[in-house]
Amino acid sequence: MRLRTAKGKLKVEHSIIDGVRDLLERLLKLHPEVRSVIPGVIRPVRDARGEVKVHVTVPTTNGWKAIALSAGARQELFISTTYSREQLEAALRDCLPRTRGDSRVPG
Numbered sequence: 001m002r003l004r005t006a007k008g009k010l011k012v013e014h015s016i017i018d019g020v021r022d023l024l025e026r027l028l029k030l031h032p033e034v035r036s037v038i039p040g041v042i043r044p045v046r047d048a049r050g051e052v053k054v055h056v057t058v059p060t061t062n063g064w065k066a067i068a069l070s071a072g073a074r075q076e077l078f079i080s081t082t083y084s085r086e087q088l089e090a091a092l093r094d095c096l097p098r099t100r101g102d103s104r105v106p107g
Contacts, residue, residue, distance in 0.1 A: 010024055011037070018070055019051075020039070023095050024037050030091070031083075031095075033081055034080070034083070037079050041076060044073050044074075052097065055067045055069075
């Protein structure tokens with residue numbers, strides 16, 4: 001059995017759905033309060049079309065569980081951080097890919 005490998009703070013045990021890897025790498029680079037991210041199992045869903053979306057769901061022992069939606073699939077993300085739910089949601093929004101006409105100021 002192959003053990004989990006680490007690429008910096010992004011621990012890859014499973015594949016990562018399209019568009020989510022870049023988001024997670026930006027999150028880890030721009031927010032040192034995020035200690036690590038462990039992507040979980042990928043499951044197909046009907047309502048995961050369009051741009052990447054991430055919803056923070058429940059607290060865990062050392063951070064938060066989140067659900068990423070993209071490319072017809074959902075993936076659990078276990079995020080180890082000292083951030084509150086609101087701080088993590090803001091950090092994730094900040095790291096989402098910019099779209100045309102997006103008025104957000106780059107970080």
